[in-house]
Amino acid sequence: MKKIIQNPRGTKDILPEEQKYWRFLFENVQKSMDVFGAQRIETPIFEFAETYIRTIGKGTDIVDKEMFEVRHLASPAPETLSEEETKTMVLRPEYTAGIARAYIQNGLINLPQPVKLWYFGPAFRYERPQAGRFRIHNQFGLEVIGDNDPLTDASIILLAFQTLRKLGLAEAIKVEINSIGCSTCRTKMKKKIVEYFQDFLEDLCNDCNRRFVENPLRIFDCKEPKCQKIIDSAPQLIDLLCDPCKKHFKEVLENLDALEIPYNLNPRLVRGLDYYTRTVFEVFLEDQEEGNLAILAGGRYDNLIELLGGNSTPAVGWAGGAERILNVIKNKGIVIPEQKLTDICLIHMGDKAKKSALALIAKLSEADFNVTNILGKESLKAQLRSASKMGARICLILGQREFIDKTVIFKDMENSTQETVPQEKLIDFLQKRLK
RNA sequence: GUGGCUGUAGCUUAGCGGCUUAAAGCACUUGGAUGUGGCCCAAGAGAUCGUGGGUUCGAAUCCCAUCAGCCACCCCA
Numbered sequence: 001m002k003k004i005i006q007n008p009r010g011t012k013d014i015l016p017e018e019q020k021y022w023r024f025l026f027e028n029v030q031k032s033m034d035v036f037g038a039q040r041i042e043t044p045i046f047e048f049a050e051t052y053i054r055t056i057g058k059g060t061d062i063v064d065k066e067m068f069e070v071r072h073l074a075s076p077a078p079e080t081l082s083e084e085e086t087k088t089m090v091l092r093p094e095y096t097a098g099i100a101r102a103y104i105q106n107g108l109i110n111l112p113q114p115v116k117l118w119y120f121g122p123a124f125r126y127e128r129p130q131a132g133r134f135r136i137h138n139q140f141g142l143e144v145i146g147d148n149d150p151l152t153d154a155s156i157i158l159l160a161f162q163t164l165r166k167l168g169l170a171e172a173i174k175v176e177i178n179s180i181g182c183s184t185c186r187t188k189m190k191k192k193i194v195e196y197f198q199d200f201l202e203d204l205c206n207d208c209n210r211r212f213v214e215n216p217l218r219i220f221d222c223k224e225p226k227c228q229k230i231i232d233s234a235p236q237l238i239d240l241l242c243d244p245c246k247k248h249f250k251e252v253l254e255n256l257d258a259l260e261i262p263y264n265l266n267p268r269l270v271r272g273l274d275y276y277t278r279t280v281f282e283v284f285l286e287d288q289e290e291g292n293l294a295i296l297a298g299g300r301y302d303n304l305i306e307l308l309g310g311n312s313t314p315a316v317g318w319a320g321g322a323e324r325i326l327n328v329i330k331n332k333g334i335v336i337p338e339q340k341l342t343d344i345c346l347i348h349m350g351d352k353a354k355k356s357a358l359a360l361i362a363k364l365s366e367a368d369f370n371v372t373n374i375l376g377k378e379s380l381k382a383q384l385r386s387a388s389k390m391g392a393r394i395c396l397i398l399g400q401r402e403f404i405d406k407t408v409i410f411k412d413m414e415n416s417t418q419e420t421v422p423q424e425k426l427i428d429f430l431q432k433r434l435k
Numbered sequence: 436g437u438g439g440c441u442g443u444a445g446c447u448u449a450g451c452g453g454c455u456u457a458a459a460g461c462a463c464u465u466g467g468a469u470g471u472g473g474c475c476c477a478a479g480a481g482a483u484c485g486u487g488g489g490u491u492c493g494a495a496u497c498c499c500a501u502c503a504g505c506c507a508c509c510c511c512a
Contacts, residue, residue: 061510139512297512321512349470384472399470
């Protein structure tokens with residue numbers, strides 16, 4: 001009875017055939033970030049839970065129910081452990097908090113500010129799998145830490161837009177933007193919002209009643225028609241901004257206009273995580289009816305560094321969902337050229353040739369030729385067939401005869417021509433032919 | 436966490452008013468006279484029908500549970 005072990009729920013194998021998409025995405029992101037002058041950072045895949053609890057905030061789904069704990073399986077009783085060792089550790093549900101932690105801990109404040117950091121890698125959330133939602137998903141993103149200039153907000157949105165355009169998605173997306181103000185505005189906002197919705201609790205849906213208690217601002221993105229009606233005449237968040245926040249937001253929008261970035265001011269856009277302040281934005285797919293799948297999102301988080309114990313340091317950033325974006329790329333039928341497995345395939349017949357084939361491969365790969373051979377198949381026919389499937393442009397055939405003559409047959413797979421070449425002249429010969 | 440749909444070889448599927456050795460295409464291996472690929476032809480390997488239980492003389496086919504996948508809600512990239 002064979003029992004096959006399967007992958008855990010919500011995880012996926014990224015098979016060789018799919019790698020070309022990932023490479024395409026990674027290389028384009030990398031290029032954009034290089035141009036922008038951002039430097040790559042990689043933080044630990046797991047951190048102390050506190051890092052996220054303090055920043056993302058209690059009451060959010062991420063903190064309350066979506067984090068994976070990391071612990072040592074053979075861990076002894078807690079009382080024998082040091083305080084540090086008993087601290088709960090979790091797989092990162094996102095990058096931002098970890099990067100902020102690294103910024104503080106490594107004294108990146110001593111670099112010329114602002115510090116521009118980018119990343120690409122996996123994040124983990126315990127969720128029920130769904131379209132564009134996995135328990136392991138890959139995020140790439142950018143954080144600009146150390147200035148609060150509205151121009152920075154606009155410039156990172158520009159970068160997001162340019163990156164997506166490079167990927168061929170410029171026509172498929174729309175950018176929505178809003179400002180949720182600083183922490184003082186937010187307190188005021190919540191109060192006003194609660195005052196307003198107080199009178200409509202009976203008319204709001206169950207979810208909204210729950211939101212009313214847990215996170216009143218979230219009522220704004222309810223999709224229920226009956227709630228929408230009530231929301232329509234609710235006070236606008238923008239009107240509740242304090243003067244400095246209002247001014248900041250106005251300048252962000254002016255900068256976006258100047259950069260000719262198409263955006264849509266969405267006064268109902270709010271974000272769940274505690275650390276967001278002022279500018280928030282999301283990038284959606286244009287044709288999606290519901291439009292509830294953001295492929296990229298971000299905003300300003302002027303309080304984050306302070307929340308983690310650093311000096312008050314403004315920052316702004318965004319993150320893109322790799323799987324979601326790749327899904328769009330595939331659906332749009334954007335063609336990414338197939339990667340050939342090899343240029344040259346060495347084919348050998350007989351034991352002696354087989355042994356000397358390895359030395360020949362060593363010589364060729366030393367000279368940076370992309371070369372391989374096929375083991376486990378004896379017949380010439382089978383080896384040629386495999387070479388053909390691998391996309392080899394050239395086959396070198398080394399049989400008994402060639403072994404004795406110290407030659408090799410050069411076979412061009414595209415036009416089926418072949419000729420005999422002395423082994424000592426092979427490298428020169430290949431260099432000319434493969435040019 | 437809640438709800439809907441689905442689950443047959445590596446992949447895509449047929450069979451599902453219960454009964455002989457579960458079928459096909461693609462992919463894979465081998466061969467088509469001994470040293471030549473991509474087409475074609477032939478043969479072969481490969482699933483006990485997600486898992487567990489139940490109904491029945493008898494189930495891939497009916498019932499229940501469970502797991503997984505997809506989708507929606509919640510939430511989020």
